[in-house]
Amino acid sequence: MAIDIKQVLKNLGIDQVNQGVSSGTKWFDTAGDTTASYSPIDGELIGKVKNATWDDYEKLITKAQKAFVIWRKVPAPIRGEVIRQIGLELRKHKDDLGALVSYEMGKIFQEGKGEVQEMIDICDFAVGQSRLINGVSLQSERVDHRLFEQYQPLGVVGIVTSFNFPVAVWAWNTALAAIAGDVVIWKPSSKTPLSAIATQKLIQKVLKENDVPEGVFNLIVAKSSVMGDQFLNDHRIPLMSVTGSSAVGKRVGEIVGKRLGKTILELGGNNAVIITPSADIPMALSSTVFGTVGTAGQRCTSTRRIIIHESIYEEVKEKLVNAYHKIKDRVGSPLDEKFLVGPLIDQGSVINFLNAVKRVQEEGGKILFGGEKLTGKGFESGNYVMPCIAEAENHYSIVQEETFAPIVYLIKYAGDIYDAIAIQNDVPQGLSSCCFTLNVREAEIFVSSAGSDCGIANVNVGTSGAEIGGAFGGEKETGGGRESGSDAWKVYMRRQTSTVNYGTALPLAQGIKFDF
Structure with a gap:
């Protein structure tokens, strides 16, 4: 089967020059410079992208923070319904998006389609998980007290993806973060920006039809000189998920760790x-x-x-x-x-x-x-x-x-x-x-x-x-992070232990007496 790349680009809404900033439901013009994406297959120009500036990022994260306040209150099964529809939209465009991934990244078409299938699979998984976000009921040592643990939305999740899986890794993180009540800011690899832009355009229809707040699913294409260490060091982002080399991971761990942020690091393998x-x-x-x-x-x-x-x-x-x-x-x-x-x-x-x-x-x-x-x-x-x-x-x-x-x-x-x-x-x-x-x-x-x-x-x-059913990740210099299936959803949430006193007395734990 011959693949008409020009038709693929048209089907996916990829223009000769593309905006690099989206808040999910809207695209924004930027003041940044323009870079080009060439295919490693034949060296041909695929398209150009207008890169974001730091000012663009500031506007985007402000929208993300406002969106989180709304999105975290949406019932998880309703958030899951949005992800279900995103999965359906990906099914419709599996061949086209798979072809673009192949052309921009260089993997064979079968693998390109397989990558999109991973996106579909994690959407299916996340839909089910949206009804299974659970905690645990514990036995209190105090009379008329209830002791329990639960999971709450975390906030803004930063996602940095690599060229080799330009869209699947975004889906692994985003599907779970979204059903958890988080909002995301996605910085794709500068080597494969058009696959990310195509994905963002595919989900835009679903977001609008479901009245998803602007700022829940964000994309920003920017140079590392603009959004490198500054992005990692942003205290407004409690969790950074980064895919890259072990050297990159050490840098990420140092910067995010210094501000006591959380990381998911998917790094090198041997x-x-x-x-x-x-x-x-x-x-x-x-x-x-x-x-x-x-x-x-x-x-x-x-x-x-x-x-x-x-x-x-x-x-x-x-x-x-x-x-x-x-x-x-x-x-x-x-x-x-x-x-x-x-x-x-x-x-x-x-x-x-x-x-x-x-x-x-x-x-x-x-x-x-x-x-x-x-x-x-x-x-x-x-x-x-x-x-x-x-x-x-x-x-x-x-x-x-x-x-x-x-x-x-x-x-x-x-x-x-x-x-x-x-x-x-x-x-x-x-x-x-x-x-x-x-x-x-x-x-x-x-x-x-x-x-x-x-x-x-x-x-x-x-x-x-x-x-995708199993948690994905490694140990040692691979980073120790986990994405995708099993209970990987928990890292996108904050764990909370709660005690409710429904009695008439106020006993202290460990039998401590403190009368005054």
Whole structure:
């Protein structure tokens, strides 16, 4: 199926020059400069955006604060109904928004549509959660007293998203924040602003039809020099949700922590697959190939390391290299369904990839496949590389880092599952992990307290991709935050303990006597 990008842009309301500030129901002209968004696929100009100034932000957060006073009083199920309708609107435009995500970010069209499906799924989840925001009734030690806990709306939530999931991560946060009674200010990646603008335009219809107060769903496109540290340091925002590198997360944690604000940090991953002698090797290979080359290695959950037992190492290595040979001719425009691997987001990412290939060899590693920049017909944008497999050791400095590109390191282990887990855990990051084994003891050890130290630990399921039903996030330098499903909604609310005395006496806790 050929994708007509011009028609897609028209369907989504993307103009040649687009405003970068929206309060949900209104768009505002800005005094900021104009920047352009180019596709990493073919280097073509997609559209331009007028960036916001700090004055624009001040106007927007004032609207957000006023909207919160109204929105927090709206019953949660009614807030959920708005999210339900947003999910329906996304369903109508799934192909168009998925195509724009693909064209602006570079992931294949199937993944672009999958990202929109994540948005739809979290809307469905949030609708149900809007009727299940609960607390707990406790037993008071005092006669005629009721002791209970409940959750209250928090306030303005700042959301900073990354280019690799330009719309889904916004939805993970916004759907839950909105049903919790919060309002949001979304600052999207400057590399993918048009996907954010298209999303904001899609939800505008729903917001108007439901008389949602202006200022509940806010978008602001601005340079980091304008809305970087100042945004993070704003005391009017009790919660900042930021997706980015570990280095960015440390900066965010420092600034927000200094003002005692709350954070959700979704940062770097150095995700490993363990393949034991009892593994279903065809299954492991199938899953791992997607984990390594899907989204051209630009997922926080992409597989970075494959830890293989020495008894099957040569077999797995040979089969993995053969699998890569099959995708060798499947690198190309992600809008063409015959291709499975698209471009990196920009030249900086290409340079980082090539530097990683060079460094692993300098440290003693061996390149088994790929590792070069692709040129020629179809690769004119200069953002395409051939996915790389390298033999390495876990202690190499480059292996200890996250390279946001399709390079994977094969690491051999001897001994038992504990030895493999020790290697897996011996990196600063702790996002996603998996173990391929048909041995129930190995499987249970892997997900036990003595097993993986990551926020996500899978058995016979790869590192990449997660259902929205479970809380998403990692440990160590991955940040420790949680988004999406399970009870992640609680972080968007303030926890409150209350006591009600419905008796005629006033006893103090712990039996304290204080008569005067």
